[in-house]
Amino acid sequence: MLGKRGLLLLSWVAPATLVIVWEILARAGWISPQVLPAPSKVISTAVKLTTNGGLPNDLGVSLLRAAAGFAIGGSVGFALGTLVGFSRIAEAAIDRSVQMIRAIPFLAVLPLVIVWLGVGEAEKVFLVALGVTFPIYINTTLGIRQVDPKLIELGRIQGLGSLELIRRIVLPGALPSILTGVRYALATAWLALVVAETIGAQSGIGFLAMDAREFLRTDVIVLTIVIYALIGVAADAIARLLERRLLAWHPNYGGGR
Numbered sequence: 001m002l003g004k005r006g007l008l009l010l011s012w013v014a015p016a017t018l019v020i021v022w023e024i025l026a027r028a029g030w031i032s033p034q035v036l037p038a039p040s041k042v043i044s045t046a047v048k049l050t051t052n053g054g055l056p057n058d059l060g061v062s063l064l065r066a067a068a069g070f071a072i073g074g075s076v077g078f079a080l081g082t083l084v085g086f087s088r089i090a091e092a093a094i095d096r097s098v099q100m101i102r103a104i105p106f107l108a109v110l111p112l113v114i115v116w117l118g119v120g121e122a123e124k125v126f127l128v129a130l131g132v133t134f135p136i137y138i139n140t141t142l143g144i145r146q147v148d149p150k151l152i153e154l155g156r157i158q159g160l161g162s163l164e165l166i167r168r169i170v171l172p173g174a175l176p177s178i179l180t181g182v183r184y185a186l187a188t189a190w191l192a193l194v195v196a197e198t199i200g201a202q203s204g205i206g207f208l209a210m211d212a213r214e215f216l217r218t219d220v221i222v223l224t225i226v227i228y229a230l231i232g233v234a235a236d237a238i239a240r241l242l243e244r245r246l247l248a249w250h251p252n253y254g255g256g257r
Helices: 004-011 012-026 037-050 055-085 088-102 106-117 122-144 148-156 163-199 207-213 220-244
Strands: none
Touching: 004 012, 012 037, 012 148, 037 055, 037 220, 055 122, 055 207, 088 122, 106 122, 106 163, 122 163, 148 163, 148 207, 163 207, 163 220, 207 220
């Protein structure tokens, strides 16, 4: 059996192999630099952009936008999900409208958001918040509804009040589903930000990619794609860490891994 370190190394075997093969094919001339530059060229570009300060600035701007949108959308999604999860009346009043809005693609709503908010920071944060709201809303509602009724009945027998019942039984029982929603929301946040930063942005990773497209800088475009991939891996790692910390009592998470 492989230990944790062995499993971690194994998870990077496929990406590392892909990069090595990509480098070999590019150096051999089988892949045109205009189509797909070699990884070494992408790394060289990253070093240059980091040295002149452009890449750290764009990355910082994108991270701030994503964080702000995630905080707003996550709060709204959790609040609505909690309300609907506990109340059938709230579900009847809220859920259908939320599901209708969720079905609208980002590109369809983008022109209206631009009319409302312009092409400044508010538009970008709003789109991220909009995308983040739904995964957390759905998983919060689902998590609350899936709590074992026997546990709730046991809590009532033990004399727990409504607030104690929610704090000690319902929300901990719903936490695995809520954290799953957080993982989906982290991925959605970057998808929404990519869409937002392609319109009227003057900074950010999306702006860097669009600017590179105008000058046919495929090395910069590939670099932005790699950055998005690495951010996705980092965000997923943070979500897994939260699972292990907050669900240490659960045999399938903290206790079983």
